[in-house]
Amino acid sequence: MSLLVLGIESSCDETGVALVRTREHGVPELLGQALHSQIAMHADYGGVVPELASRDHIRRIIPLANEALAQAGKALEAIDVVAYTRGPGLAGALLVGAGVACALGAALARPVLGVHHLEGHLLSPFLSADPPEFPFVALLVSGGHTQLMRVDGVGRYRLLGETIDDAAGEAFDKSAKLLGLGYPGGPALARLADFGDATTYKLPRPLLHSGDLDFSFAGLKTAVLTQARKLEGSPCEQQRADLAASTQAAIVEVLAKKSLKALAQTGLDRLVVAGGVGANRALREQLNAACAARGARVYYPELALCTDNGAMIALAAAMRLQGGVEAPNRDYAFDVKPRWPLDQLAQAA
Incomplete structure:
Protein backbone atom coordinates (compact mmCIF):
# COMPACT_ATOMS: atom_id res chain seq x y z
CA MET A 1 0.00 0.00 0.00
CA SER A 2 1.38 3.40 -0.96
CA LEU A 3 1.50 6.32 1.47
CA LEU A 4 1.14 10.02 0.71
CA VAL A 5 3.70 11.96 2.76
CA LEU A 6 3.59 15.72 3.26
CA GLY A 7 7.04 17.13 4.11
CA ILE A 8 7.70 20.52 5.74
CA GLU A 9 11.16 22.13 5.83
CA SER A 10 11.79 25.23 7.97
CA SER A 11 15.26 24.81 9.45
CA CYS A 12 16.78 28.10 8.31
CA ASP A 13 15.95 30.57 5.53
CA GLU A 14 13.89 28.50 3.10
CA THR A 15 10.31 27.39 3.65
CA GLY A 16 9.53 24.24 1.70
CA VAL A 17 6.50 21.97 1.45
CA ALA A 18 6.25 18.88 -0.76
CA LEU A 19 4.20 15.74 -1.37
CA VAL A 20 5.83 12.37 -1.97
CA ARG A 21 4.15 9.02 -2.56
CA THR A 22 5.79 5.77 -1.54
CA ARG A 23 5.90 2.93 -4.04
CA GLU A 24 6.00 -0.80 -3.38
CA HIS A 25 9.07 -1.08 -5.55
CA GLY A 26 11.49 1.72 -6.30
CA VAL A 27 12.16 5.21 -5.03
CA PRO A 28 9.22 7.28 -3.72
CA GLU A 29 7.70 9.64 -6.26
CA LEU A 30 7.65 13.43 -5.94
CA LEU A 31 4.13 14.68 -6.77
CA GLY A 32 4.36 18.37 -5.99
CA GLN A 33 6.44 20.93 -4.15
CA ALA A 34 6.54 24.62 -3.31
CA LEU A 35 9.44 26.66 -1.97
CA HIS A 36 10.00 30.20 -0.73
CA SER A 37 13.50 31.60 -0.20
CA GLN A 38 14.12 34.39 2.32
CA ILE A 39 17.32 35.59 0.60
CA ALA A 40 15.89 38.97 -0.38
CA MET A 41 14.68 39.61 3.17
CA HIS A 42 18.00 38.75 4.84
CA ALA A 43 20.20 40.42 2.21
CA ASP A 44 19.86 43.82 3.88
CA TYR A 45 21.42 42.37 7.04
CA GLY A 46 24.24 40.43 5.36
CA GLY A 47 23.07 37.12 6.84
CA VAL A 48 20.17 35.23 8.36
CA VAL A 49 18.30 36.97 11.19
CA PRO A 50 16.74 34.08 13.18
CA GLU A 51 13.70 35.98 14.47
CA LEU A 52 12.82 37.28 11.01
CA ALA A 53 13.29 33.80 9.59
CA SER A 54 10.87 32.29 12.10
CA ARG A 55 8.20 34.93 11.49
CA ASP A 56 8.44 34.48 7.74
CA HIS A 57 8.04 30.70 8.05
CA ILE A 58 4.76 31.30 9.91
CA ARG A 59 3.45 33.39 7.02
CA ARG A 60 4.55 31.02 4.28
CA ILE A 61 3.88 27.42 5.32
CA ILE A 62 0.09 27.21 4.81
CA PRO A 63 0.05 28.96 1.40
CA LEU A 64 2.95 26.77 0.27
CA ALA A 65 1.16 23.64 1.48
CA ASN A 66 -1.91 24.62 -0.53
CA GLU A 67 0.30 25.23 -3.57
CA ALA A 68 1.99 21.83 -3.27
CA LEU A 69 -1.37 20.08 -2.84
CA ALA A 70 -2.81 21.83 -5.88
CA GLN A 71 0.24 20.94 -7.94
CA ALA A 72 -0.13 17.29 -6.95
CA GLY A 73 -3.89 17.33 -7.49
CA LYS A 74 -4.49 16.06 -3.97
CA ALA A 75 -6.87 17.09 -1.20
CA LEU A 76 -5.58 17.76 2.29
CA GLU A 77 -7.53 14.75 3.59
CA ALA A 78 -5.55 12.45 1.26
CA ILE A 79 -2.37 12.89 3.30
CA ASP A 80 -1.34 9.75 5.21
CA VAL A 81 1.71 11.06 7.11
CA VAL A 82 2.97 14.55 7.96
CA ALA A 83 6.76 14.87 8.14
CA TYR A 84 8.79 17.86 9.30
CA THR A 85 12.38 18.87 9.92
CA ARG A 86 13.15 18.18 13.56
CA GLY A 87 16.77 19.38 13.37
CA PRO A 88 19.45 20.53 13.10
CA GLY A 89 18.82 24.20 12.42
CA LEU A 90 17.64 27.41 14.03
CA ALA A 91 15.52 26.58 17.07
CA GLY A 92 12.75 29.10 16.40
CA ALA A 93 12.53 28.21 12.73
CA LEU A 94 12.37 24.49 13.51
CA LEU A 95 9.60 25.07 16.04
CA VAL A 96 7.43 26.73 13.42
CA GLY A 97 7.58 23.74 11.08
CA ALA A 98 7.20 21.23 13.90
CA GLY A 99 4.24 23.09 15.37
CA VAL A 100 2.39 23.34 12.07
CA ALA A 101 3.10 19.70 11.20
CA CYS A 102 1.91 18.34 14.54
CA ALA A 103 -1.18 20.58 14.55
CA LEU A 104 -2.01 19.41 11.05
CA GLY A 105 -1.46 15.79 12.03
CA ALA A 106 -3.73 16.17 15.04
CA ALA A 107 -6.44 17.93 13.01
CA LEU A 108 -6.41 15.20 10.36
CA ALA A 109 -5.85 12.36 12.88
CA ARG A 110 -2.73 11.41 10.90
CA PRO A 111 0.63 10.29 12.29
CA VAL A 112 3.67 12.57 12.17
CA LEU A 113 7.39 11.96 11.72
CA GLY A 114 10.32 14.24 12.60
CA VAL A 115 13.13 14.08 10.05
CA HIS A 116 16.84 14.85 10.24
CA HIS A 117 17.66 17.77 7.95
CA LEU A 118 20.99 16.31 6.83
CA GLU A 119 19.41 12.93 6.12
CA GLY A 120 17.11 14.81 3.76
CA HIS A 121 20.11 16.23 1.91
CA LEU A 122 21.85 12.85 1.97
CA LEU A 123 18.92 11.08 0.30
CA SER A 124 17.91 13.89 -2.08
CA PRO A 125 19.82 12.41 -5.07
CA PHE A 126 17.28 9.57 -5.05
CA LEU A 127 14.82 12.04 -6.58
CA SER A 128 17.08 12.58 -9.59
CA ALA A 129 16.64 10.90 -12.96
CA ASP A 130 19.69 8.71 -12.23
CA PRO A 131 19.47 7.75 -8.53
CA PRO A 132 22.33 5.98 -6.74
CA GLU A 133 22.28 2.55 -5.13
CA PHE A 134 23.50 1.60 -1.66
CA PRO A 135 26.23 1.45 -0.44
CA PHE A 136 28.03 4.70 -1.23
CA VAL A 137 30.24 7.40 0.24
CA ALA A 138 28.43 10.68 0.85
CA LEU A 139 30.00 14.12 0.89
CA LEU A 140 27.60 16.37 2.80
CA VAL A 141 28.36 20.05 2.27
CA SER A 142 25.45 22.00 3.71
CA GLY A 143 25.82 25.28 5.58
CA GLY A 144 27.86 24.68 8.72
CA HIS A 145 28.28 20.97 7.98
CA THR A 146 31.02 19.28 5.97
CA GLN A 147 31.05 15.51 6.47
CA LEU A 148 32.07 12.32 4.75
CA MET A 149 29.83 9.35 5.55
CA ARG A 150 29.68 5.72 4.57
CA VAL A 151 26.03 4.99 3.74
CA ASP A 152 24.94 1.34 3.66
CA GLY A 153 21.21 2.01 3.66
CA VAL A 154 18.54 4.29 5.07
CA GLY A 155 19.49 4.99 8.68
CA ARG A 156 22.79 3.09 8.34
CA TYR A 157 25.44 5.80 8.43
CA ARG A 158 29.05 5.76 9.60
CA LEU A 159 30.96 9.00 10.01
CA LEU A 160 34.31 8.97 8.18
CA GLY A 161 35.36 12.58 8.65
CA GLU A 162 33.91 15.97 9.52
CA THR A 163 34.76 19.61 9.91
CA ILE A 164 36.79 20.66 12.93
CA ASP A 165 35.96 24.36 12.72
CA ASP A 166 34.77 26.27 9.66
CA ALA A 167 32.84 24.12 7.17
CA ALA A 168 33.14 24.52 3.39
CA GLY A 169 29.94 26.54 3.15
CA GLU A 170 31.16 28.86 5.91
CA ALA A 171 34.50 29.25 4.14
CA PHE A 172 32.69 30.31 0.97
CA ASP A 173 30.40 32.74 2.81
CA LYS A 174 33.05 34.29 5.06
CA SER A 175 35.53 34.68 2.21
CA ALA A 176 32.81 36.34 0.13
CA LYS A 177 32.16 38.79 2.94
CA LEU A 178 35.88 39.62 3.13
CA LEU A 179 35.76 40.38 -0.58
CA GLY A 180 32.82 42.71 -0.11
CA LEU A 181 30.32 40.44 -1.87
CA GLY A 182 26.64 40.27 -1.01
CA TYR A 183 24.50 37.64 0.68
CA PRO A 184 24.37 34.74 0.05
CA GLY A 185 28.14 34.78 -0.21
CA GLY A 186 28.90 31.34 -1.64
CA PRO A 187 27.12 31.74 -4.98
CA ALA A 188 28.40 35.33 -5.27
CA LEU A 189 32.00 34.20 -4.79
CA ALA A 190 31.54 31.39 -7.34
CA ARG A 191 30.20 33.87 -9.90
CA LEU A 192 33.13 36.24 -9.38
CA ALA A 193 35.57 33.31 -9.55
CA ASP A 194 34.45 32.65 -13.14
CA PHE A 195 36.35 35.79 -14.15
CA GLY A 196 39.50 35.07 -12.13
CA ASP A 197 42.75 33.12 -12.36
CA ALA A 198 42.82 30.42 -9.67
CA THR A 199 46.64 30.23 -9.75
CA THR A 200 47.22 33.87 -8.80
CA TYR A 201 47.20 33.46 -5.02
CA LYS A 202 48.91 30.57 -3.24
CA LEU A 203 46.35 29.82 -0.55
CA PRO A 204 46.62 26.95 1.96
CA ARG A 205 44.75 23.66 1.64
CA PRO A 206 44.14 22.91 5.36
CA LEU A 207 44.42 19.25 6.43
CA LEU A 208 44.86 18.13 2.81
CA HIS A 209 47.72 15.85 3.84
CA SER A 210 46.57 15.12 7.39
CA GLY A 211 46.13 11.42 6.75
CA ASP A 212 42.52 11.48 7.95
CA LEU A 213 39.22 12.58 6.43
CA ASP A 214 38.55 15.60 8.64
CA PHE A 215 38.21 19.17 7.36
CA SER A 216 39.32 22.59 8.60
CA PHE A 217 38.88 25.79 6.62
CA ALA A 218 39.69 28.34 9.34
CA GLY A 219 43.30 28.70 8.15
CA LEU A 220 42.12 29.35 4.62
CA LYS A 221 39.78 32.08 5.84
CA THR A 222 42.71 33.76 7.64
CA ALA A 223 44.82 33.64 4.47
CA VAL A 224 41.97 35.17 2.45
CA LEU A 225 41.63 37.93 5.06
CA THR A 226 45.34 38.74 4.73
CA GLN A 227 45.12 38.99 0.94
CA ALA A 228 41.83 40.92 1.02
CA ARG A 229 43.37 43.58 3.28
CA LYS A 230 46.16 44.07 0.74
CA LEU A 231 43.51 44.79 -1.89
CA GLU A 232 41.63 47.39 0.18
CA GLY A 233 41.32 50.59 -1.79
CA SER A 234 42.48 48.93 -5.00
CA PRO A 235 40.34 49.79 -8.03
CA CYS A 236 41.34 46.58 -9.80
CA GLU A 237 38.34 44.25 -10.00
CA GLN A 238 40.51 41.58 -11.62
CA GLN A 239 42.49 41.13 -8.39
CA ARG A 240 39.28 40.45 -6.47
CA ALA A 241 38.19 37.94 -9.12
CA ASP A 242 41.59 36.23 -8.93
CA LEU A 243 41.33 35.98 -5.14
CA ALA A 244 37.80 34.58 -5.43
CA ALA A 245 38.97 31.98 -7.96
CA SER A 246 41.98 31.04 -5.82
CA THR A 247 39.74 30.68 -2.75
CA GLN A 248 37.25 28.48 -4.57
CA ALA A 249 40.06 26.34 -5.98
CA ALA A 250 41.47 25.72 -2.49
CA ILE A 251 38.10 24.67 -1.06
CA VAL A 252 37.26 22.47 -4.04
CA GLU A 253 40.63 20.72 -4.04
CA VAL A 254 40.30 19.75 -0.38
CA LEU A 255 36.74 18.49 -0.83
CA ALA A 256 37.59 16.52 -3.96
CA LYS A 257 40.76 14.88 -2.70
CA LYS A 258 39.27 13.94 0.65
CA SER A 259 36.26 12.43 -1.14
CA LEU A 260 38.51 10.36 -3.39
CA LYS A 261 40.46 9.23 -0.35
CA ALA A 262 37.19 8.15 1.32
CA LEU A 263 36.33 6.04 -1.75
CA ALA A 264 39.77 4.44 -1.63
CA GLN A 265 39.54 3.68 2.10
CA THR A 266 36.08 2.14 1.86
CA GLY A 267 36.63 0.35 -1.44
CA LEU A 268 33.37 1.80 -2.78
CA ASP A 269 32.90 3.20 -6.27
CA ARG A 270 29.87 5.44 -5.75
CA LEU A 271 30.01 8.98 -4.36
CA VAL A 272 26.95 11.05 -3.49
CA VAL A 273 27.39 14.81 -3.13
CA ALA A 274 24.58 16.68 -1.39
CA GLY A 275 23.92 20.06 0.19
CA GLY A 276 24.13 23.63 -1.07
CA VAL A 277 27.84 23.56 -1.94
CA GLY A 278 27.10 20.49 -4.07
CA ALA A 279 25.67 22.90 -6.66
CA ASN A 280 29.09 24.51 -7.15
CA ARG A 281 30.11 23.98 -10.79
CA ALA A 282 33.86 23.86 -10.12
CA LEU A 283 33.37 21.16 -7.49
CA ARG A 284 31.21 19.08 -9.82
CA GLU A 285 33.71 19.36 -12.66
CA GLN A 286 36.65 18.32 -10.49
CA LEU A 287 34.81 15.44 -8.85
CA ASN A 288 33.44 14.19 -12.17
CA ALA A 289 36.90 14.13 -13.73
CA ALA A 290 38.63 12.59 -10.71
CA CYS A 291 36.01 9.87 -10.21
CA ALA A 292 35.88 9.03 -13.91
CA ALA A 293 39.65 8.54 -13.85
CA ARG A 294 39.33 5.88 -11.14
CA GLY A 295 36.18 4.23 -12.50
CA ALA A 296 33.82 5.66 -9.88
CA ARG A 297 30.43 7.35 -10.31
CA GLY A 323 12.21 0.54 4.59
CA GLY A 324 10.65 -0.12 7.99
CA VAL A 325 13.40 1.93 9.63
CA GLU A 326 10.98 4.05 11.64
CA ALA A 327 7.26 4.23 12.29
CA PRO A 328 5.32 7.51 12.51
CA ASN A 329 3.61 8.36 15.78
CA ARG A 330 0.42 10.00 16.97
CA ASP A 331 1.98 11.77 19.92
CA TYR A 332 1.52 15.35 18.82
CA ALA A 333 3.69 16.79 21.56
CA PHE A 334 6.89 17.80 19.79
CA ASP A 335 10.44 18.95 20.36
CA VAL A 336 13.21 20.05 18.03
CA LYS A 337 16.94 19.35 17.93
CA PRO A 338 18.94 22.43 16.86
CA ARG A 339 22.10 20.33 17.27
CA TRP A 340 21.73 16.77 16.07
CA PRO A 341 24.72 14.83 14.67
CA LEU A 342 23.66 12.64 11.75
CA ASP A 343 25.73 9.67 12.92
CA GLN A 344 23.69 9.66 16.13
CA LEU A 345 20.40 9.47 14.26
CA ALA A 346 19.62 5.89 15.20
CA GLN A 347 20.20 6.54 18.89
CA ALA A 348 18.39 9.88 18.86
CA ALA A 349 15.28 8.83 16.99
Missing part, protein backbone atom coordinates in the same frame (compact mmCIF):
# COMPACT_ATOMS: atom_id res chain seq x y z
CA VAL A 298 29.27 10.61 -8.78
CA TYR A 299 25.62 11.35 -8.04
CA TYR A 300 24.08 14.74 -7.30
CA PRO A 301 20.60 15.98 -6.49
CA GLU A 302 18.91 18.06 -9.14
CA LEU A 303 20.17 21.65 -8.89
CA ALA A 304 16.77 22.80 -7.61
CA LEU A 305 17.06 20.31 -4.73
CA CYS A 306 20.57 21.28 -3.58
CA THR A 307 19.28 24.02 -1.30
CA ASP A 308 16.89 23.31 1.58
CA ASN A 309 13.48 22.11 0.37
CA GLY A 310 10.40 20.19 1.44
CA ALA A 311 10.91 17.44 -1.14
CA MET A 312 13.98 16.06 0.61
CA ILE A 313 12.14 15.97 3.95
CA ALA A 314 9.13 14.17 2.48
CA LEU A 315 11.50 11.78 0.66
CA ALA A 316 13.56 10.96 3.77
CA ALA A 317 10.37 10.25 5.73
CA ALA A 318 8.98 8.12 2.91
CA MET A 319 12.18 6.09 2.59
CA ARG A 320 12.35 5.50 6.35
CA LEU A 321 8.72 4.34 6.35
CA GLN A 322 9.12 2.28 3.20
